[in-house]
Every structure is written in C-alpha cells, then in structure tokens.
Amino acid sequence: MMRNPTAACRWFLAIVSLALMVGGTAVTGCQQQEKVEAPAQVHTVTGLGDDAGKVAQERNLTPHDVVAALKTYMPSGRLDDYVMFASGGHSGQVLVIGVPSMRLLKVIGVFTPEPWQGWGTGSVATEAVLRAGDPSGRKTSWGDTHHPALSETDGAYDGQFLFIGDKANSRLAVIDLRDFETKQILANPLAMSSHGAAFVTPNTDYVVEGGQYATPLGVRYAPIEDYQKSYRGLVTFWKFDRQKGRIDRDKSFAMELPPYWQDLCDAGKLESDGWVFCNSFNTEMATGGIEKNQPPFEAGVSQRDMDYLHIINLKRAAEVAAAGKVETVNGFRYIPLQTSIAEQLLYFAPEPKSPHGVDVTPGGEYLVVAGKLDPHVTVYSMAKIKDAIAKQSFEKKDPYGVPLLKFDDVKEVQVELGLGPLHTQFDAQGYAYTTLFLDSAVARWSLGGAYQSKHSDPPWKLLTKLPVHYNVGHLAAAEGDTTTPNGKYLVAMDKWSIDRFQNVGPLLPQNFQLIDISQPGDRLQLLYDMPIGIGEPHYAQIVKADKLHSWEAYPEVGxxxxxxxxxxxxxxxxxxxxxxxxxxxxxxxxxxxxxxxxxxxxxxxxxxxxxxxxxxxxxxxxxxxxxxxxxxxxxxxxxxxxxxxxxxxxxxxxxxxxxxxxxxxxxxxxxxxxxxxx
Amino acid sequence: MKARIRTALQYAERPALRATARAVVGPRVPAHELRRRPLRYWLPTLLLGAAAACLVASIFLPYWKLTLHAPQYPKGLHVHAYLDRMTGDVAEIDALNHYIGMRRLDEAARLERSLSIIAVSVIALLVAAAVFIHTRFAAYLSLPAALFPAAFLVDLQLWLRHFGTHLDPRAPLSQAIKPFVPPVLGQGFVGQFSTVARVEAGFHLALAATAAIAVGLYFHWRAYRPLAER
The missing domain is CATH 2.60.40.420 (Cupredoxins -  blue copper proteins)
Structure with a gap:
C-alpha cells in the first residue's frame, strides 16, 4: 500500500487527524456527563404512613389539623402561589407575606425609618422622600398605614405599584414593585386625617383618599362651636402618572364635603366605572365634649339610624376640575361643595348607621355596605342608583343641599349576617365574605343577580359563619376586590389574639388567619394563624405571585x-x-x-x-x-x-x-x- | 475557478515557474473523467469545504464552558469562552477570585483573543484553498486547521496553569488556598466550589472540521493520486 514516502506522510496525517477526532470526541463525550442533580423523587402520598401517623398522634393533631398543615406547608425552596400586601398599621410600614405559607417576606419601609433597608437612616434620597411627606415642618417619623392598594389595569391587579395611606397625617405613599421600595410620600395639603386611602380606579388613573375626622380645610384653626360652618369633610383624587411612577400633585384635586366623617371608599368598575363611593358616619355632626357634659363622640355620632353613602361622579368631577371650577388652599385644588352640588357630582343615599366598608362587586353592579351597628349588609344596585339620579328622585336634601336618594329606590337587598359587619370581599364562585367584628366570625353569603349562576345556593343568603380569633377587622380574599377575584384563600385580620399565641407580655400580636374558601356552600376551613408583632394591620390585598415581576438586582451598576x-x-x-x-x-x-x-x-x-x-x-x-x-x-x-x-x-x-x-x-x-x- | 487556475497555468510566462506551480497545484481533472466519476472528485472538495465552513461558524459559538457549583449559587456560575471573549458570570467569578488572588479573567489570553478571529478565518481559508490543490500541499494547507482544536485546548490549559499557579500571595485567602492547576476538562475543586469544565458547540464544530479534513484528505489522496501518477 505504502508506495512512497509521500503517501506514508498522507496516511500519517489522516491517522493523526482521525485519532484527534476520536480522542477529542471521547474526551468531550465524557465531559458532557456533567452532573445534573436529578429532581427529588416524588413519592405519591396515598395514605399517611406510620411515621406521619405517629407524629400526628404525638403532636395531638386531628385529621382536620393534618389537612390544614398539608395545605399550608412549604418545603424549603417552594414558593408561594400568592403574595399578600398588608398594612403594617402604626408601624407605618407595609408587610409582604407569602400565601398560603403565611411566611413574612419583607417589611417595606414607608412612613417610618427602616434601618435594614437604609430607609430614612442617612440616605439623602430616602430622607428626601420622607421629608417631602412631613405634614408640617416637624420631622415625622411614623405613620398609621391603613389600606394598601395595588395598581390595576382594567380593574385587575397588574403588579406594578402599591399605594398606601397614613390615617394619622393624611398622607399617601407610592411603592414601586420593581424593587419594593417607597418612591413618594405626599401630605394632603387640605386634610388633617384620612381613613379611606388608598383605593384605585380601574386603570389607576386616580388614587382615592377618603377623609376621616372633619377639620377646617388647609389644616387651620376654627372653634369647635363653628363646626358646621367651618369644619369640612374631604375626598381627594390623586392623579397617578404611571410612566413616572409618581402621583402628579398638580393634576390632583379634592372635593369639599359636609363635615361628616367620611370613611372608606371604593372605586366603581365596569357597570359603575367612573364613580366613587365613600361612606360616612357622624352625619349628626356631633362635636363631643364629654367633659362639658355633652354626649361623648361614641354616643353623639351614633344617634341617627341612617348615615350617608356618598356617591361621587368622578368622571364628571375630573371634567369640572379641568374646567377650572375649583378653589385652592395651600396651592391645592378642590371643588367647593356648592359647585359639586350644582354640577351634579355628588349624591347621598341613606345607609345603616355608622357603616364601615363599602365594597363594589366584581362586575361593578352592586355596592355592599356593612352596617357595623346593624346586623345586615345592605346591597345597593348601581343600575337603580343611575336610574334614581336620572329621574332626579330625591327624598330631600341634606343641610348643605346635597340631594339624598331614597333608600328604597336604590337598595337591592339587605342580608342579615350577624353582629358587627365591617368589610366584604368576593370570590370567583359568586360568594361574598363579610367580617363580623362582634361575632368574631367571617360570614360567607351568596350573591344574586348576575352571580346567581356561579353557585347552586339561593341568592342573597347567609351560608355559613366561620369563627375567627378574635375581633376581626378587615379581610382579604385572593384578588377579592378586583374584577377578577381568584378565590381559594382568604385571610381574616383579627385585632385581638388573646390566647392564640405564646404570651409575650401585655401587648399582644395581631392574628392573621388563613382560611380555605375553595369549597362551595358552607365549607370553609381555618388553616393557619400568623402572629403580627409589629403594628395593627388594617387592610391587605392578595395578588397572584406570578403577576409580580421584581428585579433580582438593579438593572445596571450605579x-x-x-x-x-x-x-x-x-x-x-x-x-x-x-x-x-x-x-x-x-x-x-x-x-x-x-x-x-x-x-x-x-x-x-x-x-x-x-x-x-x-x-x-x-x-x-x-x-x-x-x-x-x-x-x-x-x-x-x-x-x-x-x-x-x-x-x-x-x-x-x-x-x-x-x-x-x-x-x-x-x-x-x-x-x-x-x-x-x- | 478551477478553469481559471488552469488557464493561468497555461499562460504562465516562465517555464520554470510554471513547472513549480504545476508541481504544487497538481494535475487537473480531465472533463471526461469528472463526468465519469463525479463523486470521486467532488467528495474531497465537499469535505474540505465543509471543514472550512465549520471553522468559520465556530467563531460565533462558545468553545468552552466552566461551571462553578457552590451552596450559595443554586444556579451555579457559568463562564462561556468564545474565541475572542468570555461571557456569563465573569464579574462574579472575578469578584470571588480576588479572595484567592487570581488575576481577572479578562487578563487571560489577550493576544490569542485579539488574533483569534483573523487566525481562524485564515486557517479556514487555507482549507478552502486546499480544495484547488491536488497534491500533498493540500494536506499542508489543512494542517493548521486540523490541529486547531488541540492547540486551543493546550493553550487554554497553559493559561489555566498560569492563572492557578500565579496567585497573589497578599490575597485574603492566600494561606487557605494554595496554587493549583484547574483542569481544562472535567472536574476540579477549589474552596467550597466544585468546577466542571467542558467543551462547547464551537469546539465541537472545530473538531468536526478536523474530522472532515482527515476524511477529506483521504478521499483527496484517492482521487488525485492516480491522476498524478498517470
């Protein structure tokens, strides 16, 4: 074969190359066996084995307890399906909690310095945010956070921003959910205190801040004897600039209201889009003075059977503000009460006295007002409200001239639930859930109308009451205040915990109780107690975790x-x-x-x-x-x-x-x- | 192209030069022979052409990958080495390497990386040129390309040795981590890290080029040898 040296040389070359190739492939082939850890073997749990049974017995767990544990336990590394943003109460912060595990993920510094996040502990930028929110010249180092509101697109959470109000100083904060940091705090230039913040309109055009204790507008003095003349209620509509991620103060405006104590609000959606609803108490305009032998506030504000549900045409109010029919105090625009009346921006409807929440159903067809001192929830129909307004069918006017709709004209139904109804949330099965403060229970009741087809229960009927521990305030169902409620879980936010946790001294933690609401009818299961030892949370919202798209690190260095x-x-x-x-x-x-x-x-x-x-x-x-x-x-x-x-x-x-x-x-x-x- | 080379040879002015050129370039394939056995003559051309193409394509793909595993990096840290650059968690690995006094990855093989694109293009062109050479010179032209994968690994191993054995003695962990030679392929260990080095798609292409050259040269020999001996 080898006829001459040249040929031999060629063969040598070919063999060397082939050897290289074969050897190389072998080497690389070996390297490809890079160790990839096999996923842990999945054992199907068909029955609890001896070990599990023994543990259950030793720990004195009932089968019910074991099921609850299985529904909430997260193996290490497993992530929650939902994330709850809860007010941190007078800690001034926001709590971020995984659901269903109820693990505390973060405490976002908002109104109060938070050293771990470098929030207000020397950082010029964070100090600037905090100081911009000082309601006076005084350095304010706390807040009373009440109602978080996730930004919405088409009435559903979009996971981009979170707003929360400070009741104590009438402030509003904007948190960017790309990095879970507070970006802006605004002090309301007109109001001293506000309870009804924050609630957003379906596309987050406006963030609604309802009022609370009436004061002279602009934080001024007026003698309490001049209460009816000089003190005023307020609702503020903060214009949100989503592009900038900031409230645009100059495009925001407020509405002057009678000096009733406005409370929680909710923005209309779908059927009721363009409207905002706030309830109120102290339509008696009581001024307290127990030490002067006058009825104390608690009695004075509870005299009348009915207070006023405020029905506000926000769409038209924005047009009126844009047309310049406003006055300004402290450089901030507001629509005077008489202008609101003349422009037909404001109507009242009677509501059972001293109500708490007003909550709009997912489709926007109904408003649910919880009576607090009345055992019913009162359901108003948006269609009937619109009809009554169109017909200008009024019972009378309030002392300031605001038209008062007739209760029977606008009421859809009243559902008797129990004692101390406060707040209502919704699920995807056509059920509503209302907290009963005095009963220490969460009531599930069926919606009627458009929701009748979603469940097989009679409409507008109490189905069950689940005891909670204790003195429940707000509740949050998964996306339960949006156009697309998710159901599955509900968290009852209990004000008192009494005997639920280890005694840690006279100041007790609050209790967040996770409830499984996925089964129909009267089946609700209490799953888990989570102590909150940082403040007294009020409202919370629960969002699907996959809607949050936060950064893992800042996009670039610097x-x-x-x-x-x-x-x-x-x-x-x-x-x-x-x-x-x-x-x-x-x-x-x-x-x-x-x-x-x-x-x-x-x-x-x-x-x-x-x-x-x-x-x-x-x-x-x-x-x-x-x-x-x-x-x-x-x-x-x-x-x-x-x-x-x-x-x-x-x-x-x-x-x-x-x-x-x-x-x-x-x-x-x-x-x-x-x-x-x- | 082949026709043009033949024409150039025919019209070359100086007979001596013409003879040398003919000796290098080798015999042309008569038209009737090409028609009779097209596969015999196209096969070496296709294989060597494919080898050149593989090499050029490999420029755009990573040649080598180093993965570092440690408890606090659940997804691992990855460096992809291309012929001219490194991508992936280079900054993080540099940050870690400073503890043991290892130089920044960017300082490795700077000359090689700056020349690599041109060098690989040239050796690919040489292989392409070999298609037109019907003597043993075709093998000489293909040799750099055939040896390139081996050269790559050898160079890389030398750099790894250099980096691993020239640690800054003033580094924080210089007492704990002694100089070491990271393996160019396979598993290594340093501190809490286990490392896995493996070749990647670009290297596989270069290796394929070597194989194609080897096989192509065999068919080349089989096709053109008889013509030369005729």
Whole structure:
C-alpha cells in the first residue's frame, strides 16, 4: 500500500487527524456527563404512613389539623402561589407575606425609618422622600398605614405599584414593585386625617383618599362651636402618572364635603366605572365634649339610624376640575361643595348607621355596605342608583343641599349576617365574605343577580359563619376586590389574639388567619394563624405571585433606585476618589465583597461631606450595608445600587465604618476609617 | 475557478515557474473523467469545504464552558469562552477570585483573543484553498486547521496553569488556598466550589472540521493520486 514516502506522510496525517477526532470526541463525550442533580423523587402520598401517623398522634393533631398543615406547608425552596400586601398599621410600614405559607417576606419601609433597608437612616434620597411627606415642618417619623392598594389595569391587579395611606397625617405613599421600595410620600395639603386611602380606579388613573375626622380645610384653626360652618369633610383624587411612577400633585384635586366623617371608599368598575363611593358616619355632626357634659363622640355620632353613602361622579368631577371650577388652599385644588352640588357630582343615599366598608362587586353592579351597628349588609344596585339620579328622585336634601336618594329606590337587598359587619370581599364562585367584628366570625353569603349562576345556593343568603380569633377587622380574599377575584384563600385580620399565641407580655400580636374558601356552600376551613408583632394591620390585598415581576438586582451598576435610572454620581472600580473644594469634601466609593474603596477617608472637623457609595456587585443577594457610627447612618446598598449620604463632620475622631449586611466570609473585615482631624 | 487556475497555468510566462506551480497545484481533472466519476472528485472538495465552513461558524459559538457549583449559587456560575471573549458570570467569578488572588479573567489570553478571529478565518481559508490543490500541499494547507482544536485546548490549559499557579500571595485567602492547576476538562475543586469544565458547540464544530479534513484528505489522496501518477 505504502508506495512512497509521500503517501506514508498522507496516511500519517489522516491517522493523526482521525485519532484527534476520536480522542477529542471521547474526551468531550465524557465531559458532557456533567452532573445534573436529578429532581427529588416524588413519592405519591396515598395514605399517611406510620411515621406521619405517629407524629400526628404525638403532636395531638386531628385529621382536620393534618389537612390544614398539608395545605399550608412549604418545603424549603417552594414558593408561594400568592403574595399578600398588608398594612403594617402604626408601624407605618407595609408587610409582604407569602400565601398560603403565611411566611413574612419583607417589611417595606414607608412612613417610618427602616434601618435594614437604609430607609430614612442617612440616605439623602430616602430622607428626601420622607421629608417631602412631613405634614408640617416637624420631622415625622411614623405613620398609621391603613389600606394598601395595588395598581390595576382594567380593574385587575397588574403588579406594578402599591399605594398606601397614613390615617394619622393624611398622607399617601407610592411603592414601586420593581424593587419594593417607597418612591413618594405626599401630605394632603387640605386634610388633617384620612381613613379611606388608598383605593384605585380601574386603570389607576386616580388614587382615592377618603377623609376621616372633619377639620377646617388647609389644616387651620376654627372653634369647635363653628363646626358646621367651618369644619369640612374631604375626598381627594390623586392623579397617578404611571410612566413616572409618581402621583402628579398638580393634576390632583379634592372635593369639599359636609363635615361628616367620611370613611372608606371604593372605586366603581365596569357597570359603575367612573364613580366613587365613600361612606360616612357622624352625619349628626356631633362635636363631643364629654367633659362639658355633652354626649361623648361614641354616643353623639351614633344617634341617627341612617348615615350617608356618598356617591361621587368622578368622571364628571375630573371634567369640572379641568374646567377650572375649583378653589385652592395651600396651592391645592378642590371643588367647593356648592359647585359639586350644582354640577351634579355628588349624591347621598341613606345607609345603616355608622357603616364601615363599602365594597363594589366584581362586575361593578352592586355596592355592599356593612352596617357595623346593624346586623345586615345592605346591597345597593348601581343600575337603580343611575336610574334614581336620572329621574332626579330625591327624598330631600341634606343641610348643605346635597340631594339624598331614597333608600328604597336604590337598595337591592339587605342580608342579615350577624353582629358587627365591617368589610366584604368576593370570590370567583359568586360568594361574598363579610367580617363580623362582634361575632368574631367571617360570614360567607351568596350573591344574586348576575352571580346567581356561579353557585347552586339561593341568592342573597347567609351560608355559613366561620369563627375567627378574635375581633376581626378587615379581610382579604385572593384578588377579592378586583374584577377578577381568584378565590381559594382568604385571610381574616383579627385585632385581638388573646390566647392564640405564646404570651409575650401585655401587648399582644395581631392574628392573621388563613382560611380555605375553595369549597362551595358552607365549607370553609381555618388553616393557619400568623402572629403580627409589629403594628395593627388594617387592610391587605392578595395578588397572584406570578403577576409580580421584581428585579433580582438593579438593572445596571450605579443605579439610583429613587429615579429608577443611572445615578449621576455612580462610581466604578478604579475611579474611586476623594475631592475637596474648600471645606466641601466629596467621596466616590465602591463596595464589593469584601472591601470598600477607599478604606481611609480623611477629612477635617467642620467639613461638609457628600459621600456616594456604589455597590458594584451583580450577584443576587450580594447586598452591602454601610454603617457609620455616631453620625446615625446606615445604608442598604443592594447589588448595583448607588446611594449618597451628606453630613457636616461636626465631631472629630476615628470613626470605623463597616458593612452592616453579612456579605461574605470576610464580612467583618469589610471596614474602614473615617478620620476626622480636629 | 478551477478553469481559471488552469488557464493561468497555461499562460504562465516562465517555464520554470510554471513547472513549480504545476508541481504544487497538481494535475487537473480531465472533463471526461469528472463526468465519469463525479463523486470521486467532488467528495474531497465537499469535505474540505465543509471543514472550512465549520471553522468559520465556530467563531460565533462558545468553545468552552466552566461551571462553578457552590451552596450559595443554586444556579451555579457559568463562564462561556468564545474565541475572542468570555461571557456569563465573569464579574462574579472575578469578584470571588480576588479572595484567592487570581488575576481577572479578562487578563487571560489577550493576544490569542485579539488574533483569534483573523487566525481562524485564515486557517479556514487555507482549507478552502486546499480544495484547488491536488497534491500533498493540500494536506499542508489543512494542517493548521486540523490541529486547531488541540492547540486551543493546550493553550487554554497553559493559561489555566498560569492563572492557578500565579496567585497573589497578599490575597485574603492566600494561606487557605494554595496554587493549583484547574483542569481544562472535567472536574476540579477549589474552596467550597466544585468546577466542571467542558467543551462547547464551537469546539465541537472545530473538531468536526478536523474530522472532515482527515476524511477529506483521504478521499483527496484517492482521487488525485492516480491522476498524478498517470
């Protein structure tokens, strides 16, 4: 075969190449056996085995308990199907909780400084958000968060933003759900307190803030004897600019209302789109004064059998405001009461006294008002309301001239549920759920009309009451206040827990109780108690987890979370520096596992220091803290984030700063010195 | 193309040059022979052409992948090495490597990466040129391409050795992590990390090119050898 050397050479080449190929393939072939962990074997649970039975026996669990446990238990690494955003009450924060596991995922700093998130503990940007919300010149360091409202598109949660009101100071906050951080806090320029925030219109054009205790508009003084003349109620419509992720104060407006104590509101949808409903109490216009031998408020405001459901034509009100038929106080526009009456923006309907919630059914056809001091829920028909308004069929007018619709004209039905009905939510089976404060129970009742076909129960009828523990306030069903309620779970938010938890002293945790509402008829199952030891939550909303699309890390290194854009003073590795201009020292610092650069920051007493720190990490969860003692500073620098602190170095010394978030094995070593020369 | 080369040869001015050129380029295939046995002559052309194409395509695909597994990285960390760049969790791996004093990945094989696209294009062109050469010079032209995968791995292993054995002695973990040689293929361990290195699609294409060259040269020899001996 080998006829000459050239041929031999060719053969050699061919063989070498083939060997290379075969060898290479073998090597690479081996490498492809990269170990991929097989998913854990799935054992089908057909009956609880001996082990499970033994545990149940030892722990004294009934079969019912075991089922509840199976419905809520999350193996490590399993994620919840729903996320609940709950008011944190007077903690001033928002709680984020996984459902059905009821695991606390986060406490979002809103009205109160929250050091872990670097919220209001030195960060210039977060301080600016908090200070913009100071209702007066006084630094306000708490809030009373009441009603969270997720942004909506077509009446369904879209998972983009969350709003929440502060009852104490009549404020509203905007939280961006890309990073779960508060971006804006506004103080209402007209009102002192507000209970009915926040509720959004179906496309989040407006965020509704209902009032509470009437005061002279613009936070002024007027003698209490002039209550009827000088004190006013209020509802505010904050215009939301979704593009900017901010409330546009200048396009927002309020409506002056009689000095009844407006309470919760709800925005109409579908059938009732363009309308807003708020209820009220103290239509008696009682002014209290128990010490002067006058009836105390609790009695004075509860004299009349009926208070007034406020029915507001928001669509037309926006047109009236746009037409300039407004007055301003503190630079904020409001439609005067008489203008509202003349422009037919406002109607009242009688409602059983001292009501609490007014909740619109998923299709917007009905409004459900819970009587609180009346054992019924009263269901109003939007069609009947529209009809009565069209016919101008009024019982009379209130003392301020607001037309009062006839109760029987607009009422659809009253359903007797029990004592102390407060709030109502809905599911996908045509059921409504109402909390009964005095009965300490959640009532399930059937809707009629368009909802009759969804269930096989008689319409408008109480089906069952599930005891809860205790003194239930709000409740939240999965997407239960939207056009597309999800059902499945409901959380009862109990004000008292009494004996449900380990005694932790006289201040007891609140109790969130998870209830399975997936079965029809009278079948409700209490699944789980979750103690809340941070404040007294009010309302909550539960959204499908897959609607939330939050960032795992900021989109790029040098991100300013407060502008959601590149930070003007971002630094990269190698560009860190300290510059002095007169007595103004500016620092550009980077943080990465496990060091700050620079580690020595040398300044002089009396310098004004502006200090930018960029976390250049890209890894998920690689957050660094920045703690500077004696200067009251702690930052949370999440991967990619740039944050700025600014202070006068009014105290000399050697100040050790350090990373306050355990970031790495050399976390303790992640430190430096700010050397302030006398 | 083939016709044009033949014409160029016929009209070459200097007989000596013409003879040398003929010796390098080799015999042309007579038309009747090509008609009679087209597969015999097209096969080497197709295989060598395919090899050149594979090489060019490989430029756009990753050649090598390193995966690092550690408890705190449930999805692992991944680096994909292309001929001219590295992608994936490079920043994160650099951040981790600084603890053991390893240089930044970007500092590795800078010369190779800057030349690689041109170099691979040229060796692919040489293979394509070999199609028109009907002597053993075709094999010489194909040789760089045939050896390229091996050269790639050898170079990579040398860089890994260099990186692993030139750790900054002042690094935080220099006492804990001694110099080591990360394997170019297969599993390695450093600290809490286990690493898996494997070749990727680009390398497979380059390897396919080597195979195509080997087989193509065999058919090349079978087709043109008899013509030369005639």
């Amino acid at each position: 991100w300013d979370p407060h502008q959601q854009a590149k930070h003007a003073s971002a630094t990269v590795i190698g560009k860190e520096r300290v510059e002095r201009k007169g007595n103004r020292v500016e620092v550009w610092m980077t943080a990465v596992r496990s060091h700050f650069t620079p580690e020595h920051v040398e300044i002089r007493k009396g310098d004004h220091v502006v200090w930018h720190i960029t976390n250049v990490e890209r890894a998920r969860d690689a957050t660094h803290g920045f703690a500077l003692p004696y200067y009251n500073i702690n930052l949370s620098l999440e991967p990619g984030e740039t944050d700025t602190i600014e202070f006068d170095a009014d105290r000399d010394g050697a100040f050790s700063f350090y990373c306050s978030e355990f970031c790495s094995a050399l976390h303790l070593e992640m430190a430096g010195y700010m050397l302030v020369k006398p």
